[in-house]
Amino acid sequence: MSKKRVLSGIQPTHDSFHLGNYLGALKQWVALQKDNDAFYCVVDLHALTVETDPKLLERRTLLSAAQLIAIGVDPKQCTLFIQSHVPAHNQLAWVLECLTGFGEAGRMTQFKDKSQKGGNDRTNVGLFTYPILQAADILLYQADFVPVGEDQRQHIELTRDLGQRFNSKYKEVFNIPQAQIIKSLAKINDLQDPTAKMSKSANSMSGVIELLDLPEVTIKKFKSSVTDTGKEVKYDEKEKAGISNLLTIHSAFSGKSIKDIESEFAGKGYGDFKTQVGEIVVAALDPIRKRTEELMGDQSELLRILKSGADKANEVASKTLADAYAALGLIKNG
Numbered sequence: 001m002s003k004k005r006v007l008s009g010i011q012p013t014h015d016s017f018h019l020g021n022y023l024g025a026l027k028q029w030v031a032l033q034k035d036n037d038a039f040y041c042v043v044d045l046h047a048l049t050v051e052t053d054p055k056l057l058e059r060r061t062l063l064s065a066a067q068l069i070a071i072g073v074d075p076k077q078c079t080l081f082i083q084s085h086v087p088a089h090n091q092l093a094w095v096l097e098c099l100t101g102f103g104e105a106g107r108m109t110q111f112k113d114k115s116q117k118g119g120n121d122r123t124n125v126g127l128f129t130y131p132i133l134q135a136a137d138i139l140l141y142q143a144d145f146v147p148v149g150e151d152q153r154q155h156i157e158l159t160r161d162l163g164q165r166f167n168s169k170y171k172e173v174f175n176i177p178q179a180q181i182i183k184s185l186a187k188i189n190d191l192q193d194p195t196a197k198m199s200k201s202a203n204s205m206s207g208v209i210e211l212l213d214l215p216e217v218t219i220k221k222f223k224s225s226v227t228d229t230g231k232e233v234k235y236d237e238k239e240k241a242g243i244s245n246l247l248t249i250h251s252a253f254s255g256k257s258i259k260d261i262e263s264e265f266a267g268k269g270y271g272d273f274k275t276q277v278g279e280i281v282v283a284a285l286d287p288i289r290k291r292t293e294e295l296m297g298d299q300s301e302l303l304r305i306l307k308s309g310a311d312k313a314n315e316v317a318s319k320t321l322a323d324a325y326a327a328l329g330l331i332k333n334g
């Protein structure tokens with residue numbers, strides 16, 4: 001049986017990825033690269049929707065690639081590349097924009113949230129067309145599966161709709177992908193506001209665990225995490241959102257079931273539990289931070305890896321784009 005195609009992307013909008021990115025998406029990236037034909041990209045063009053100093057964007061793009069490799073994304077097992085190195089992403093995005101309704105794009109909840117926060121004057125058109133560029137990222141590679149967290153579900157639905165629309169209007173060019181979402185890890189919450197998703201755009205970073213935080217910072221963030229007035233370490237999303245979030249994190253790193261962790265902490269206070277979750281997370285993240293630093297020490301090697309990834313990505317993407325252009329009646333040059 002031929003391998004399934006997997007594609008996913010992550011924005012280089014901050015120096016460090018956070019625990020939500022890691023548990024919701026990136027751990028899946030690593031697991032899926034073994035038995036599938038996986039393409040993973042750092043979506044630097046998407047990051048332009050947030051105004052960033054150019055030097056900082058450059059650094060964060062490389063830091064993102066380094067972190068992915070440090071986490072276990074292996075350029076020998078998958079294709080790792082930078083989105084802007086493959087021009088077909090923008091080219092297909094335009095085609096898909098011409099197939100997307102204005103109202104349809106306006107219904108995207110991430111767009112509604114971000115534009116509401118920024119207000120009309122600070123909302124750029126790129127933010128509006130953002131999910132369509134994401135659809136192009138995915139459809140170009142004929143992806144079967146897209147490993148993501150829950151917040152991306154609607155964007156993958158739009159991708160499926162646009163792929164199907166193109167196929168039925170013109171010609172069967174695109175494979176229709178499925179979101180691959182692991183329910184229990186799909187929404188990791190903020191440690192200070194455990195009913196809200198952990199997010200790079202949080203107002204304060206005190207509830208956001210960054211992969212590149214120093215151990216003492218991580219431990220402090222766990223120790224001061226918001227819980228409730230009760231005493232029992234028990235999973236109850238409604239009444240004990242903070243404890244439930246910590247149980248999810250513990251279980252993801254320790255591999256123990258939530259039930260076993262609950263029994264382990266029966267009769268003990270929240271303090272012990274918070275400290276242990278912090279220590280388990282630090283043990284896993286510390287090598288990632290150190291490996292990222294090492295990789296950043298040899299940027300020419302990083303660039304070489306990314307170039308080889310872009311070469312492979314360009315081959316696949318330009319073939320799909322040519323098929324789509326031909327189906328549309330765009331005349332080939334020469």
Ligand code: TYM
Pocket residue numbers: 007008009010011012019020021022023024025026043046133134137138146147148149150151152155185186187188189197198199
């Ligand atoms: P981004 O960069 O915001 O996030 C990267 C991945 O992390 C997941 N994630 C979470 N999962 C669980 N809990 C959380 N608190 C949490 N926060 C973030 C996201 O769901 C995502 O999988 N639009 C995408 C980037 C993108 C993309 C693509 C993804 C561009 N093109 C093509 C897949 C395929 C984004 O902004 O992800």
